Amino acid sequence: MKQISIISAKGGVGKTAITAAFASFTKSLVLVDCDTESNDLRLLLNTESSKQNDVKTNQRVFIQEDDCIRCGLCKALCHFDAVHNDFGVYKVETVHCQACDLCLKACPVSAIQHVESLANNWGELDTQYGTLVYAQLALGEDLNGNLISIVRDRALEIAKEQGKEIILIDGPPAVGYAVASSISGADLAVAIVEPGPSAVHDIHKAIQLSSRYEVAVACLINKSDLNPEMTKEVKDYCQENNIPLLGEIPFDEVFIQANLDNEVLTEIEGSEAVVGLLANIWQEIIKQ
Amino acid sequence: MEFLKIAIAGNKGGVGKTLVALNLFHAINDLSERACTLVDAHIQVPNLYHYFKKLPKAEEVIVSVRIPEIDMEACTFCGRCVHYCAFDAILMIKDSNYIKVLDDYCTSCGACVYACNDHAISERTEQLGKISVYDLPKGRFIEGRMFAVRPLASPIVIQLNELIADAPVCIIDTPPGNSYPFTEAVRNVDFTLLVTEPGKPGLTNLKDQIKILRNLKLQFAVIINKSMQDNYVIKEYLKKEAVPLLMEIPFKRDYAGLHSKAEILINHDTDLKLQFQQLFQQIVDLKKEAVG
Numbered sequence: 001m002k003q004i005s006i007i008s009a010k011g012g013v014g015k016t017a018i019t020a021a022f023a024s025f026t027k028s029l030v031l032v033d034c035d036t037e038s039n040d041l042r043l044l045l046n047t048e049s050s051k052q053n054d055v056k057t058n059q060r061v062f063i064q065e066d067d068c069i070r071c072g073l074c075k076a077l078c079h080f081d082a083v084h085n086d087f088g089v090y091k092v093e094t095v096h097c098q099a100c101d102l103c104l105k106a107c108p109v110s111a112i113q114h115v116e117s118l119a120n121n122w123g124e125l126d127t128q129y130g131t132l133v134y135a136q137l138a139l140g141e142d143l144n145g146n147l148i149s150i151v152r153d154r155a156l157e158i159a160k161e162q163g164k165e166i167i168l169i170d171g172p173p174a175v176g177y178a179v180a181s182s183i184s185g186a187d188l189a190v191a192i193v194e195p196g197p198s199a200v201h202d203i204h205k206a207i208q209l210s211s212r213y214e215v216a217v218a219c220l221i222n223k224s225d226l227n228p229e230m231t232k233e234v235k236d237y238c239q240e241n242n243i244p245l246l247g248e249i250p251f252d253e254v255f256i257q258a259n260l261d262n263e264v265l266t267e268i269e270g271s272e273a274v275v276g277l278l279a280n281i282w283q284e285i286i287k288q
Numbered sequence: 289m290e291f292l293k294i295a296i297a298g299n300k301g302g303v304g305k306t307l308v309a310l311n312l313f314h315a316i317n318d319l320s321e322r323a324c325t326l327v328d329a330h331i332q333v334p335n336l337y338h339y340f341k342k343l344p345k346a347e348e349v350i351v352s353v354r355i356p357e358i359d360m361e362a363c364t365f366c367g368r369c370v371h372y373c374a375f376d377a378i379l380m381i382k383d384s385n386y387i388k389v390l391d392d393y394c395t396s397c398g399a400c401v402y403a404c405n406d407h408a409i410s411e412r413t414e415q416l417g418k419i420s421v422y423d424l425p426k427g428r429f430i431e432g433r434m435f436a437v438r439p440l441a442s443p444i445v446i447q448l449n450e451l452i453a454d455a456p457v458c459i460i461d462t463p464p465g466n467s468y469p470f471t472e473a474v475r476n477v478d479f480t481l482l483v484t485e486p487g488k489p490g491l492t493n494l495k496d497q498i499k500i501l502r503n504l505k506l507q508f509a510v511i512i513n514k515s516m517q518d519n520y521v522i523k524e525y526l527k528k529e530a531v532p533l534l535m536e537i538p539f540k541r542d543y544a545g546l547h548s549k550a551e552i553l554i555n556h557d558t559d560l561k562l563q564f565q566q567l568f569q570q571i572v573d574l575k576k577e578a579v580g
Contacts, residue, residue: 009333011464012302016489037465037496038300040489058374079354079398081446095471095504096442100397101374139500142468173301173464174332197338197550205333226548256514256539259487 001159003167003186004285005034005215009202011173013192014222016040017255019170021265021275023129025282029166030159031127033134034148034182036120041170042134044264045127054119055150057141058099063090067111074103074112095140122151124158131158148181166286175205184213188288190246194223195230200237207243217243218288220281224248244288247281249274293458294571295329295474298483299493301464304513304537307547308483309461310339311554315564316457317427318554324427325455329473330463331417331432331444339550340429346420349451351432351444353396354411356389362408363387372403396443417444419451428455445472466496471504479571480508481534486519494522498531507578509571514539534570535563 006019019041023031033041068090075083075090082096083103094115104112118138125132135151155167171182183189191206193199203219210217219238224231231248238245254271265271296309313326328336337343365385370378377393378400401409417434430451432444452458462473474480480501484494501508509532512519516539526533546553554561
């Protein structure tokens, strides 16, 4: 079995559209959406939501005004600047609270209590290309715990049950914890880059992260003709660092059209050229 | 002169946050005596500096976090720190007198230090990132940057916010998403401009951010970028929700090409420049209305 993660330091380079197109080339895969803040793969594949599994997050706190003796210890102790003195009344700003519970445990009069916890969730859906497992953060939540490990483990189970050979993972943008969890243990990370001014830095960051987690990485350049000089710089960089270049795709408005029509690229009129290139790249990926 | 901190936000990556932030910044700077501050708060992958052809030497501030260290000699293995830690970042095996802080899980909340009655936990500082301040011929550019992959971003964003506290007009480019790094970046702003793409993913992501901003009781409006058609679905939604739509930037290959070459669009399109200047005026007016 092979696990392939699609990543990019910069957002909007075409990760989800390309992931969906790759999925359409094979009949034997399990899909994972690890973009926990922007679950777009299921929108694109037009699947209805299934049963959700909630994963409780740490509980935030609030201060009972009547019990508070205004000693200010909670504000002094908070490392996240989440306790404010609002005209003599101490208040916790829930969105800034990191649920460390220090103030709750330290309060001399037990005036601080938990609020109801938020729930991250994950679920699985049937798409025309195979099962899709997704993870979604509650709004304003940070990625704590093991939400991405849960869905990656579940995808492995499903792949074994169904005898699928490939797990294709749509990663979140940037290079933070969520991306690290999306590539660790994968057989290949496909870093997509567009030739904007930050392109070389972007590919460098993706490679740095992949090597930290000992994942093989290959590069794919999208919108390559927007800035041919930068495309060349990216290619040179890949060559110098022995990063295989999977191919390049010229700028094409079918990507925007696919978004507008909420369709996979292969279903968009006039997408033959792009789809042909992507099909070849997919063959390359399978070979790697 | 108005005091106005405007965050540029977009849940989905690549909708055009950076493009809007840059062009709005230059449009305001070109307007008049205003000196605008541009802030890159996307600290994981700050990209704005690539769009300045020449930057002066920066003044740099290092941002550190405190990571606890346990003195094995002083530790009595009482387990209070383990009990206090909400993130399971302290591993203790009492029977073998073993205790260790797991740095990757530590959020530097300070709970273990507070919990310890034996003065066995001290804190070492570790560099989390830096803030660079560039004084431009007109205006300022401030960038927050994280060095390593760590769970928490807030100390950098908190310091960024302190630095711009007395800046009259600020444009703040925020990280994508709708989680903690985003809510931190908008915590002290006066107005948020939500950038979206047309289509269902764009709208779905927009709704999430609107929900958050409403929870935070922040004022906001929307810009549609890469506009290709009439944007009927988004417009209907915004009308129903009484959210102002301030601008539609058409999808043009020219724009994509110029932006990818680090060119500022408004320097090549005077009509667009005018629109960005009007956009700023609209925000000023909306803000005034809200304040009453």
